[in-house]
Structure formats: structure tokens, C-alpha cells
Amino acid sequence: MNLPQPSRRHVLLAGAGGLAAVALPGTAHALDAVEPDIDGTSRWTARPPRSPVELVGKRPTMIVVHHTVSVNSADVSRAQAHKHAHWVQDLHMDKNGWTDTGYHFLVSRGGWITEGRHQSLSTLRGGRDFVLGAHTSGQNGAGIGIANEGAYHDGAQPPRAQWEVLVTLCAYTCAQYGIAPSRIYGHKDFGDTLCPGVLHDKLPQLRSEVAASMG
Known part of the structure; x- marks a missing residue:
């Protein structure tokens, strides 16, 4: 499969989001974290939550x-x-009967990020609260x-673009919320x-x- 070049992560590093210096609680110096390009629910015309x-x-x-165990x-x-x-x-919403998408964010095989549950993006940017999702029982x-x-339980590997943007999104999320990378x-x-x-x-x-990535 021919993936876009340069990779989505390199595009994000050079894009409008730039490098955002985010100070983690209890640290003396700010760490660099890229705010990735995320398509909010309005951008992909999501249904309103129930x-x-x-x-x-x-x-x-x-x-x-x-x-997501979707087609690769x-x-x-x-x-x-x-x-x-x-x-x-x-x-x-229709099969599980939930109020909205259970995940906070989705990373496509092409390296595009979409907001899942409504308000996940605005709360991430705020860095002080988050939306109650429905993705992991008890957590x-x-x-x-x-x-x-995609489906990765039968040995398939994530494409490079997807992996690199997953790294970028996790780094930004860790920086915004003060989450240690060891807690992924x-x-x-x-x-x-x-x-x-x-x-x-x-x-x-x-x-x-x-x-x-966080420096």
C-alpha cells in the first residue's frame, strides 16, 4: 500500500498547530508537545448525542x-x-444503544484524527476535565x-502514518493532562x-x- 509522503506526523510538525510548550504538573521546565490536526465532530458531521x-x-x-476491528x-x-x-x-449508538461514540478519539489508517464523543476535543484543549466515555469497563x-x-488481532501491522500520528496524539494528551507515558x-x-x-x-x-516526542 502506498502511504502519503511525507508522513502525516511530519505534516503535523510543520503545520499550523506547531510546537506547543506544555508544562506538566510538578515539572520545572515545559515539555514540547505537538497539538495535532483533529477533525471535530462538526467537521465530520457527527450525529448529535442522544x-x-x-x-x-x-x-x-x-x-x-x-x-475498532474494522476493515483494514x-x-x-x-x-x-x-x-x-x-x-x-x-x-x-444503534447496536450498543450508547448515547454517542464510546471512544474519545479515532486515528485512521491514513493518519487522520477524528473526535469521537462530543466535547472530547474542547476538554482536551482545556486540559482540566474530560468527557465520560464508553470504551473500557471500569476505567x-x-x-x-x-x-x-483497523483489525490488528491477526498479525496485521498498523500503517506508518497511523502509528506516527498515534504517537503524536498520545504525546499531546499526556502533556495536556499531565499523564506519564508509562500510563499508556x-x-x-x-x-x-x-x-x-x-x-x-x-x-x-x-x-x-x-x-x-515530549522532549
């Missing part, structure tokens, strides 16, 4: 990584990222849920599931790259 989303009332203490599409376009976001929202009041488009987990750490597949094996690499 009921008002709830705020947790505090910062999250961890990130939980998922995969070769379409790396922004349009496909929006189509995938609709697919996930419809699944969660929804503690963790930000980031889901990756996979769904299967908290339940009997295969999710997030091979991405769980790659968590040590993810934590290391997020820490390096």
Missing part, C-alpha cells in the same frame, strides 16, 4: 489504546477517516480512549479481550516514542 455527554470533573490519569482499508484519505468515524458512531472515569481504525495501556489490560491486538505488543515502543 443525551448530553457527561464530564468527569477531573483530569484523566491514563490513556487506553484500542482498535487501503483508502488513506480524510474522507475515509470521516466515513470510519460515522461507522463507529452508528455501531455504538471510563479514569482513561482517555483512543481507537485505531491497552484495552486487554483491563478485561478479557483481544483488543488492541498487535498494538498491545507495541505498547513499550509507543510509550518510549511518546516520551521522546
Whole structure:
């Protein structure tokens, strides 16, 4: 599969978001974290939630990584990222009966990020609160849920663009909320599931790259 060049992460590093110096609580110096390009719910024309989303009332203490077990599409376009976001929202609202998308953010195979549950983006930028999601039983009041488009439980590897933007999004989330990169987990750490597949094996690499990205 031919992925976009330069990679989405390199585009983000040079883009309008630039480098944002974010000071973590208890640190003497600010750390560099890239604010990635994230398409909010209005950008991808999400359905409104069935009921008002709830705020947790505090910062999250961890990130939980998922995969959506969707088709491993070769379409790396922004349009496909929006189509995938609709697919996930419809699944969660119509089949699961939830009020909205369960995840806070979705990372497409082409390296595009979409906001999942409404208000996830505005609260992330604020850095003081987060939306109560529906992604990890028993941990929804503690963790930000980031889901990756695709199915990675049968040995498939995430495309380079998806991986690099996942690193960027996790780094920005850690910086905004004061989360240590060591507190990036996979769904299967908290339940009997295969999710997030091979991405769980790659968590040590993810934590290391997020820490390096934050300076």
C-alpha cells in the first residue's frame, strides 16, 4: 500500500498547530508537545448525542489504546477517516444503544484524527476535565480512549502514518493532562479481550516514542 509522503506526523510538525510548550504538573521546565490536526465532530458531521455527554470533573490519569476491528482499508484519505468515524458512531449508538461514540478519539489508517464523543476535543484543549466515555469497563472515569481504525488481532501491522500520528496524539494528551507515558495501556489490560491486538505488543515502543516526542 502506498502511504502519503511525507508522513502525516511530519505534516503535523510543520503545520499550523506547531510546537506547543506544555508544562506538566510538578515539572520545572515545559515539555514540547505537538497539538495535532483533529477533525471535530462538526467537521465530520457527527450525529448529535442522544443525551448530553457527561464530564468527569477531573483530569484523566491514563490513556487506553484500542482498535475498532474494522476493515483494514487501503483508502488513506480524510474522507475515509470521516466515513470510519460515522461507522463507529452508528455501531455504538444503534447496536450498543450508547448515547454517542464510546471512544474519545479515532486515528485512521491514513493518519487522520477524528473526535469521537462530543466535547472530547474542547476538554482536551482545556486540559482540566474530560468527557465520560464508553470504551473500557471500569476505567471510563479514569482513561482517555483512543481507537485505531483497523483489525490488528491477526498479525496485521498498523500503517506508518497511523502509528506516527498515534504517537503524536498520545504525546499531546499526556502533556495536556499531565499523564506519564508509562500510563499508556491497552484495552486487554483491563478485561478479557483481544483488543488492541498487535498494538498491545507495541505498547513499550509507543510509550518510549511518546516520551521522546515530549522532549
